[in-house]
Amino acid sequence: MPERKGGVCAIPLFVGLAIWLAPAAAVAHTPLQGVGSFWSGVAHLLTSLDQLGFLLGLAIWTSFQERRLDARVIGTAFVAALIGVWLGVSFGEVTLLHLAAAFAGLMMAVGLAGATRLRVGAAPLLGLALVGGVVGGAASADATAGLSVALFALGGSIATASVLSYGLLAARRLDSDWGRIARRAGASWIAAIGLMVLALSFTSHPGRV
Amino acid sequence: MKVIRKAAILGLAALVPATMAAGPALAHSVGNGAAGFTAGFLHPLSGLDHLLAMVSVGIWGAELGAPAIWLLPIAFPLIMAVGGALGVIGVPLPAGELLIALSVVVLGTLVATARRLPITAALAVVGTFAIAHGHAHGVELPMAADALAFTVGFVLATGLLHVAGIIIGVLGRWPNGVIAIRACGGVVALVGCYFVYGYAGA
Numbered sequence: 315m316p317e318r319k320g321g322v323c324a325i326p327l328f329v330g331l332a333i334w335l336a337p338a339a340a341v342a343h344t345p346l347q348g349v350g351s352f353w354s355g356v357a358h359l360l361t362s363l364d365q366l367g368f369l370l371g372l373a374i375w376t377s378f379q380e381r382r383l384d385a386r387v388i389g390t391a392f393v394a395a396l397i398g399v400w401l402g403v404s405f406g407e408v409t410l411l412h413l414a415a416a417f418a419g420l421m422m423a424v425g426l427a428g429a430t431r432l433r434v435g436a437a438p439l440l441g442l443a444l445v446g447g448v449v450g451g452a453a454s455a456d457a458t459a460g461l462s463v464a465l466f467a468l469g470g471s472i473a474t475a476s477v478l479s480y481g482l483l484a485a486r487r488l489d490s491d492w493g494r495i496a497r498r499a500g501a502s503w504i505a506a507i508g509l510m511v512l513a514l515s516f517t518s519h520p521g522r523v
Numbered sequence: 524m525k526v527i528r529k530a531a532i533l534g535l536a537a538l539v540p541a542t543m544a545a546g547p548a549l550a551h552s553v554g555n556g557a558a559g560f561t562a563g564f565l566h567p568l569s570g571l572d573h574l575l576a577m578v579s580v581g582i583w584g585a586e587l588g589a590p591a592i593w594l595l596p597i598a599f600p601l602i603m604a605v606g607g608a609l610g611v612i613g614v615p616l617p618a619g620e621l622l623i624a625l626s627v628v629v630l631g632t633l634v635a636t637a638r639r640l641p642i643t644a645a646l647a648v649v650g651t652f653a654i655a656h657g658h659a660h661g662v663e664l665p666m667a668a669d670a671l672a673f674t675v676g677f678v679l680a681t682g683l684l685h686v687a688g689i690i691i692g693v694l695g696r697w698p699n700g701v702i703a704i705r706a707c708g709g710v711v712a713l714v715g716c717y718f719v720y721g722y723a724g725a
Contacts, residue, residue, distance in 0.1 A: 513611040
C-alpha cells in the first residue's frame with residue numbers, strides 16, 4: 315500500500331515540474347492585478363491573515379471531531395465562499411469594519427472551540443464553516459473591482475478549500491500527545507488574535523485591521 | 524482521510540501549474556502587513572522583561588509537569604488577549620509596569636525553587652501576570668501600521684517563547700539540568716529585582 319500512496323502523491327508534483335520547465339516570459343515588478351481574476355481571488359485569500367487564521371482554526375477544531383465530517387466542512391466552506399463574494403458584490407453597503415469584527419469573532423469562536431477540544435455534532439461545525447465562508451467571501455468583494463466576479467469567487471473558493479484541506483491533513487497527522495497539545499496551543503493563539511482584533515474593531519485607531 | 528487526500532491532491536494539481544505560469548514577481552513590495560508582523564514579532568523579543576517572563580512560564584510549566592506543562596501555555600495567550608483587549612479599548616491598568624516587573628521576580632523565583640502549586644493557583648498566578656503583559660501590548664497595538672499583522676506577530680512570538688521555555692524545562696530530566704534550570708531561575712529573579720528597583724526609582 316505504501317507504494318500506491320507514493321505514486322498518487324507524486325503525480326501533481328511531476329505535472330507541476332513539467333509546466334515549470336516550459337519556457338515563459340518573466341514579468342517582474344508588475345502589479346498584482348496582472349495575474350487576472352482567478353488568481354487575484356486565490357491571492358486575496360492567501361494574503362488575508364484573518365481569513366487564514368479562521369480557516370486554520372476551523373481545521374484544528376474539525377480535527378478533534380469525527381473524520382466523516384472533514385469533507386462536509388470543506389465542501390460547505392467552498393460553497394459558502396462562493397456565495398459570500400456574490401453577496402458582498404450585491405450588498406456593498408456592508409462596511410469592511412463590520413466584516414473585520416465578524417471575522418475576529420469567528421476566529422475567537424473556532425480558536426476557543428479548538429483550544430478546549432470541544433466535541434460537537436455536525437450542525438455547529440458546518441454552521442461556522444458556512445458563516446465563515448460567507449463572511450470571508452463578502453469581505454473579499456471589494457477587491458473584485460475591474461475583475462470577473464465569477465472567476466475571482468472561484469479562485470477564492472478553491473483556495474479556501476485547499477487551505478482547509480492542507481490544514482486538516484497537517485492537523486490529523488499531529489495525533490501524538492505532543493501533537494494534540496500543539497494543536498490546542500495553536501487554536502488558543504488564534505482565539506487570542508481574534509479577541510484582540512475584535513477589540514480593535516470597536517475602537518478608533520490609525521492602523522488598519 | 525481519503526477524501527481529504529483527494530481534495531488536497533486536486534488542490535495542489537490546480538495550484539502548482541498556475542504558480543509556474545509566468546506571473547508577475549512582487550519583489551521589493553513589502554507592505555504595511557510585513558512591517559506590522561515584524562514589529563509585532565520583535566516586540567516580545569526586544570523587551571527583556573517580556574522575554575524572561577514568557578520563557579519562565581514555559582520552564583515552570585515543564586517543572587510542574589502535566590497538566591500544567593500544556594495548560595499554562597494554552598491558557599496564557601487567551602488570558603493575555605483579555606488584557607490586550609482591555610488595553611486596546613483604553614481601560615487603564617494601575618501599576619501595570621510594576622506588575623510586569625514583579626512577574627519576572629515571581630516567575631523566576633518559582634522556577635528557582637521549583638515551587639509546586641495546585642493547578643488553579645498556578646493558573647491564577649500566571650493569569651494575573653498575563654493580563655499585565657497583554658495590557659502593555661494592547662496599549663501599543665492601535666499605533667501599529669497593520670494591527671492584525673502586529674497581533675499575529677506578537678502572539679506567535681509569545682507562543683514560541685513558551686515553547687522555548689518548555690524545551691529548556693525538559694533539561695530538568697537530568698540532575699545537572701535541574702541545577703542549571705534553578706540557577707537560571709535565580710538569575711531571572713535577580714534581573715526582575717533590578718526591573719522593580721528601576722520602577723521604584725522612576
